[in-house]
Amino acid sequence: MRPVPKKKRFHHGDLRRALLDAVIDLYAKDGPHAVTMRTVAARTGVTHAAPYRHFHSKQEMLAVVAEEGFGRLRAEIVESMATREDPLDRWEEIGVAYVRFAARSPCHFRIMYSSDLADRAQFPALRDAAADAFRLLLDVVIESQKAGRVRGGDAVELAVTAWAMMHGLAVLLLERQVTDVGRKLDQAEALARSASRTLREGLVAKV
Amino acid sequence: MRPVPKKKRFHHGDLRRALLDAVIDLYAKDGPHAVTMRTVAARTGVTHAAPYRHFHSKQEMLAVVAEEGFGRLRAEIVESMATREDPLDRWEEIGVAYVRFAARSPCHFRIMYSSDLADRAQFPALRDAAADAFRLLLDVVIESQKAGRVRGGDAVELAVTAWAMMHGLAVLLLERQVTDVGRKLDQAEALARSASRTLREGLVAKV
DNA sequence: ACCTGAACACCGTTCAAGT
DNA sequence: ACCTGAACACCGTTCAAGT
Numbered sequence: 001m002r003p004v005p006k007k008k009r010f011h012h013g014d015l016r017r018a019l020l021d022a023v024i025d026l027y028a029k030d031g032p033h034a035v036t037m038r039t040v041a042a043r044t045g046v047t048h049a050a051p052y053r054h055f056h057s058k059q060e061m062l063a064v065v066a067e068e069g070f071g072r073l074r075a076e077i078v079e080s081m082a083t084r085e086d087p088l089d090r091w092e093e094i095g096v097a098y099v100r101f102a103a104r105s106p107c108h109f110r111i112m113y114s115s116d117l118a119d120r121a122q123f124p125a126l127r128d129a130a131a132d133a134f135r136l137l138l139d140v141v142i143e144s145q146k147a148g149r150v151r152g153g154d155a156v157e158l159a160v161t162a163w164a165m166m167h168g169l170a171v172l173l174l175e176r177q178v179t180d181v182g183r184k185l186d187q188a189e190a191l192a193r194s195a196s197r198t199l200r201e202g203l204v205a206k207v
Numbered sequence: 208m209r210p211v212p213k214k215k216r217f218h219h220g221d222l223r224r225a226l227l228d229a230v231i232d233l234y235a236k237d238g239p240h241a242v243t244m245r246t247v248a249a250r251t252g253v254t255h256a257a258p259y260r261h262f263h264s265k266q267e268m269l270a271v272v273a274e275e276g277f278g279r280l281r282a283e284i285v286e287s288m289a290t291r292e293d294p295l296d297r298w299e300e301i302g303v304a305y306v307r308f309a310a311r312s313p314c315h316f317r318i319m320y321s322s323d324l325a326d327r328a329q330f331p332a333l334r335d336a337a338a339d340a341f342r343l344l345l346d347v348v349i350e351s352q353k354a355g356r357v358r359g360g361d362a363v364e365l366a367v368t369a370w371a372m373m374h375g376l377a378v379l380l381l382e383r384q385v386t387d388v389g390r391k392l393d394q395a396e397a398l399a400r401s402a403s404r405t406l407r408e409g410l411v412a413k414v
Numbered sequence: 415a416c417c418t419g420a421a422c423a424c425c426g427t428t429c430a431a432g433t
Numbered sequence: 434a435c436c437t438g439a440a441c442a443c444c445g446t447t448c449a450a451g452t
Contacts, residue, residue, distance in 0.1 A: 015416085032322060037445060049447080050417055058445065115239060115317065118382045160379065161372070161402045168375025172367065175325045195368045202409030222435085244426060256428080257436055265426065 016054040018044040023065050027107040032114075035062075062111055063123040069108035070129035073101050077136050087144040088204075092196040094137055095166040099192035102170035109174065137163055150203040158203065165199055166192065223261040225251040230272050234314040239321075242269075269318055270330040276315035277336035280308050284343050294351040295411070299403040301344055302373040306399035309377035316381065344370055357410040365410065372406055373399065 022043040026034045037058050038048040055061040080097035084090045102109040111117070112130075120127040138159045144150045150158065173188050229250040233241045244265050245255040262268040287304035291297045309316040318324070319337075327334040345366045351357045357365065380395050 036443090038443085046416095047418055048445085049419080052446075053416055110322065113378075113382070114322075115382070120383070157398065157401065160376075160398070161405060164375030164379055164402065165368070165372040165406075166375070167379060168371030168373070169367075171320075171378065172371055172374060175320070175322070176327070191364065191367070194364065195371065198368055198409040198412075199372075199406065200409065201412035202405040202407065205405075205408035205412065243424090245424090253435095254437055255426085256438080259427075260435055 015044060015046065015050065019051055019054065019061065020065055020068070023061065023111075024107050027111070032110065037061075059116055060123070062114065063117055063126045065108070066112040066114070066117055067123075067126045067129045069105065069112040070126070070133050072105065072108065073098070073112075074129075074133040074136065076101050077133065081136070081140075087140055087147055088149055088200055090140050091137075091144065091162065092193065092200060094140065095162065095196040095199075096189055096192045098163075098166040099170050099173070100189055102174055103188045106174055109170065113171075134159070134163065144203075151205070162199060162203075165195055169195055222251060222253065222257065226258055226261060226268065227272055227275070230268065230318075231314050234318070239317065266323055267330070269321065270324055270333045272315070273319040273321070273324055274330075274333045274336045276312065276319040277333070277340050279312065279315065280305070280319075281336075281340040281343065283308050284340065288343070288347075294347055294354055295356055295407055297347050298344075298351065298369065299400065299407060301347065302369065302403040302406075303396055303399045305370075305373040306377050306380070306395055309381055310395045313381055316377065320378075341366070341370065351410075358412070369406060369410075372402055376402060 019040055022040045023035055026039055026043060037051055040061075041048040041051055051058075051061065055064070077094050077097045080093045080100075081090045084093050117123060117126060120130070138155060141150070141155045141159045141162070145152060145155060145158075169188075169192055173191070226247055229247045230242055233246055233250060244258055247268075248255040248258055258265075258268060262271070284301050284304045287300045287307075288297045291300050324330060324333060327337070345362060348357070348362045348366045348369070352359060352362060352365075376395075376399055380398070
């Protein structure tokens with residue numbers, strides 16, 4: 001009846017969790033190259049075959065990390081949206097939150113959009129998590145249109161336009177392709193806010 | 208005095224060129240995973256150590272491909288700009304050309320912005336080629352400001368905003384994260400044009 | 415049920431040796 | 434000067450075997 005003490009049943013209470021955390025740790029410490037099945041396993045104190053009990057492949061393990069990243073992004077967007085009432089203000093806040101997430105959680109962001117996970121059909125849970133985050137933006141667009149605050153037209157297209165702008169900013173800042181601008185978090189946020197407002201003007205223009 | 212016939216001096220007349228072309232061929236045919244020193248070498252009929260006579264590393268070889276990509280992008284932008292006189296029209300045309308390039312040359316585009324080449328300080332020629340392309344956009348922004356056609360402010364910031372939007376669109380379309388929208392080239396171009404015009408409205412707004 | 419140890423087929427890179 | 438052949442230290446993945 002009495003179960004074996006959980007602590008010593010296996011090497012880890014929760015190896016799966018430990019592996020996912022190790023991915024981010026190693027990525028943050030030594031870069032994307034340092035994240036291998038072998039280093040991740042070693043960091044959690046198991047051999048490099050052990051992770052295959054919890055994930056079918058390295059790709060799947062990274063997909064779970066990415067999925068969690070989209071969950072966190074969504075939570076942060078929801079939180080930032082709560083500070084505003086006006087739909088256009090909310091729109092702006094989403095964009096700023098998106099870029100801020102990329103700046104604060106660069107490892108998650110890079111894994112979320114890594115080319116190895118581009119085939120979303122292969123990772124339904126990841127696709128859904130990404131869609132849930134996008135849905136927040138889409139809802140605000142629809143709300144803004146209903147309130148007559150932005151021009152009509154395909155809501156998805158407008159949402160994609162806004163998303164593209166923020167995604168582009170996040171990527172360019174993260175990859176340091178924007179000369180020095182991305183070094184300070186404040187600058188990244190300020191740039192995102194400025195870009196958001198420019199876009200807002202453009203969207204309001206044709207109401 | 209008489210040199211050895213060029214044709215048979217070595218296995219290739221221009222192995223370097225053949226290797227660079229093989230990178231794109233393999234990428235287009237079998238994806239990024241298929242591009243290894245060994246497959247690239249095999250495709251050009253040499254052993255996998257031979258490329259090291261022409262490039263210090265795989266990374267450097269890809270950097271040269273990326274550099275050529277930026278050259279082609281720049282040429283296409285110049286060509287598309289020539290069709291317009293008005294600075295704001297030129298601006299729009301740059302954006303469309305950027306997205307069109309990504310849609311037509313996805314392999315080059317992906318290599319140009321691959322995370323492995325993110326450290327531009329390591330590849331000065333690549334950095335310069337990218338800067339040359341960005342310079343086209345920046346010049347149009349400055350021209351537009353001088354003509355009083357868009358609001359004032361830091362020209363680099365405005366140019367980055369425009370670049371970010373088009374880059375974001377290109378990336379999202381290429382990675383098929385925009386649901387189905389990116390399947391047809393025409394749709395990608397149309398979306399880019401629409402987004403460009405929205406942005407233009409936003410930039411004109413505060414003149 | 416979960417992990418180990420050894421093996422397999424791959425990588426990128428180096429280097430003595432050939433021509 | 435340019436390429437080969439063999440070696441090295443890595444990968445991701447598989448699987449019989451242990452507990």
